[in-house]
Amino acid sequence: MHLTASLRHWRDVLLTALAPAIWGSTYIVASEILPPDRPFTAALIRALPAGLLLLLFTRVLPTRRDAWRLLVLSALNIGVFQALLFVAAYRLPGGLAAVLGAIQPLLVMLLAWAVDRRAPAQITLWAAVAGVLGLAVLLLSPQTVFEPVGMAAALLGAACMATGVWLTRRWQLPLSVLPLTGWQLTLGGLMLAPIAWLVDAPLPPLTPLQWAAYAYLSLAGALLAYALWFRGVARLPTVAVASLGLLSPLAAVVLGWTLLGQAITGMALWGLVIALVSVFAVQWTTARGR
Numbered sequence: 001m002h003l004t005a006s007l008r009h010w011r012d013v014l015l016t017a018l019a020p021a022i023w024g025s026t027y028i029v030a031s032e033i034l035p036p037d038r039p040f041t042a043a044l045i046r047a048l049p050a051g052l053l054l055l056l057f058t059r060v061l062p063t064r065r066d067a068w069r070l071l072v073l074s075a076l077n078i079g080v081f082q083a084l085l086f087v088a089a090y091r092l093p094g095g096l097a098a099v100l101g102a103i104q105p106l107l108v109m110l111l112a113w114a115v116d117r118r119a120p121a122q123i124t125l126w127a128a129v130a131g132v133l134g135l136a137v138l139l140l141s142p143q144t145v146f147e148p149v150g151m152a153a154a155l156l157g158a159a160c161m162a163t164g165v166w167l168t169r170r171w172q173l174p175l176s177v178l179p180l181t182g183w184q185l186t187l188g189g190l191m192l193a194p195i196a197w198l199v200d201a202p203l204p205p206l207t208p209l210q211w212a213a214y215a216y217l218s219l220a221g222a223l224l225a226y227a228l229w230f231r232g233v234a235r236l237p238t239v240a241v242a243s244l245g246l247l248s249p250l251a252a253v254v255l256g257w258t259l260l261g262q263a264i265t266g267m268a269l270w271g272l273v274i275a276l277v278s279v280f281a282v283q284w285t286t287a288r289g290r
Contacts, residue, residue, distance in 0.1 A: 009236070009287050016232025017244050019225040024251025026221050028259060033213040035204055039086035040196035045214050047078055048189025050222035054182025062183060066173050070183055073171075076164030077226075078188020083195055084157035091150030100154035102132045102249070105242040105282065107162035112238065116170075124239060127281035131246050134274030137267055138253060165242055168233045177231045184230075185222055236286070243282035246275055 026046075034042055062070050088100070105128040109120040120128075173180060206214075232241050250272065 006287065010283075012232060012235045013240065013244070013283050013287075015228055016236060016241060017247055019229040019232070020245050020248035021251040022220050022225040024248040025255055026217055027252040028255050029213050029216060029221075033209055035206070035210065038196075038200040038203065039090055040083065040192060041200045041203060042214075042217065043082040043086055044189055044192040044196040046217040046222045047082065047185045047192060050218045050226075051182050051185025051187075051189055054178055054223060054227075055186055058176075058179040058182055060175065060179035062173070062175060062179075066171075066175075069167075069171050069173060070175075071187060073164055073168055073173075074184040074187035075191060076160045076167065078184050079191030081157050081160040081164065082188065082192060084153045084160065088150050088154035088157060091147050091153065099132065099136045100151060101158045101161075102135045102246055103155070104158050104162040104165070104245050105131065105239055107159055108166055108238050108242040111163065111166045120239065121285055124282055124285040127278045127285065128239070128243060131243065131275050131278030131282070134271045134276075134278055135246060135249060137271030138250075138275060161245070162242060165233055166238050168230065169238045169241075172234075177227055177234065181223075181227045181230050185226060240283055240286040243279055246279050250275055 030042060085101075106125075109125060109128065112118045113120065175183070229241075232244070253272065
């Protein structure tokens, strides 16, 4: 019985880990294929079509009592988070933005301790700290520019995502994974629409490859990835889910190494190893805690 529960836990971890791994691939898609300087348009196209497809497929309405909670989660997990994410991405070097975003597990632990009165295990806390440090070693460089607006956006974005993960698990809305994902993507996409309209330039005529890239962002980067992510939020401890977010910048680094020839050597390689070990350590300690 115990073995079955353990195997079920690690299966949920692996499925949830696919979501940040897919999100990590969007960095290459955006930088190498998509039209430049249209971040909010990319976020809108990623979220809204996938959300509408899920709503058409599931045809499930939330209760009026839970509508305001769903709106809050949509803003935290999709709308506000995506806007802040792209502000940080365009103002900061990728390394600094990723390191600041990696504080999500620590913020989740802080929320659980301050509100739920659940103090994290020491080994889990130090594993999360090690993940941030490993990511810093991997991605930061002496030439990093500390731009205040971008740093504020990255920190607020991490706080939004951490709060969204914590509240999603805490509120336990009476919706299954697919309608919950569909409503959040749709409402979050509608929040992004006026920003994309006002800030970004109109799209130029798209090539077939760019159409395929936008389809990948929506179908894989939103529909599949967020469905797996919210499934994991419902089944795994919140700290474990937040820790898996470190896999997004790690996946981007590994894909850059394999596809673009961006070398990983010396201290950067050690940073990669430390970050990966920290993710595994958080999953292992939370599994034992359960």
